[in-house]
Amino acid sequence: MAYWLMKSEPDVFSFDDLVAKTERGEVEEWHGVRNYAARNNMKAMAVGDQAFFYHSNIGKEIVGIMTIVAPAHPDSTGELNAKGEVVWECVDVQSVRPFPRPVTLAEIKATEALSELELVKLSRLSVSKVSDTEWKLLCKMGGL
DNA sequence: GCCAACGTTGGC
DNA sequence: GCCAACGTTGGC
Numbered sequence: 001m002a003y004w005l006m007k008s009e010p011d012v013f014s015f016d017d018l019v020a021k022t023e024r025g026e027v028e029e030w031h032g033v034r035n036y037a038a039r040n041n042m043k044a045m046a047v048g049d050q051a052f053f054y055h056s057n058i059g060k061e062i063v064g065i066m067t068i069v070a071p072a073h074p075d076s077t078g079e080l081n082a083k084g085e086v087v088w089e090c091v092d093v094q095s096v097r098p099f100p101r102p103v104t105l106a107e108i109k110a111t112e113a114l115s116e117l118e119l120v121k122l123s124r125l126s127v128s129k130v131s132d133t134e135w136k137l138l139c140k141m142g143g144l
Numbered sequence: 145g146c147c148a149a150c151g152t153t154g155g156c
Numbered sequence: 157g158c159c160a161a162c163g164t165t166g167g168c
Contacts, residue, residue, distance in 0.1 A: 007154090056153085057155080124153050124154065124161065126153085
């Protein structure tokens with residue numbers, strides 16, 4: 001199983017919004033990603049992979065864990081290319097559990113063991129990889 | 145295929 | 157609101 005980190009601006013779509021949807025038995029299509037590196041990460045995801053939900057701009061913290069419930073498929077909001085193909089893809093997600101204690105970007109940056117985290121190194125990438133050791137440490141910092 | 149100009153992201 | 161980082165576009 002692989003681990004990931006996905007960003008969302010909470011005033012657009014927050015972890016609480018995802019929890020509410022999940023409780024209603026719905027899934028969330030992670031649409032709107034328009035960056036090839038981020039898209040490729042989503043194409044590499046498998047059902048059952050887990051991902052941190054990071055609130056960008058407002059909060060700047062990891063607030064919970066979600067899971068991938070559908071592999072990459074055409075983004076319903078994606079435009080077509082000249083050949084009529086859907087260029088952009090996305091996965092579907094559901095919430096797993098919130099962090100008892102959100103882990104802030106400032107804390108992450110202050111942690112030596114997380115200096116290689118893609119969130120830090122590739123700050124503009126909205127869907128990034130998290131290693132097994134980074135995942136475990138971040139869960140611990142989040143109170144799980 | 146190079147590179148300058150421009151647009152977007154996201155932290156501060 | 158500013159700006160650094162970086163991806164994309166388009167002229168040559």
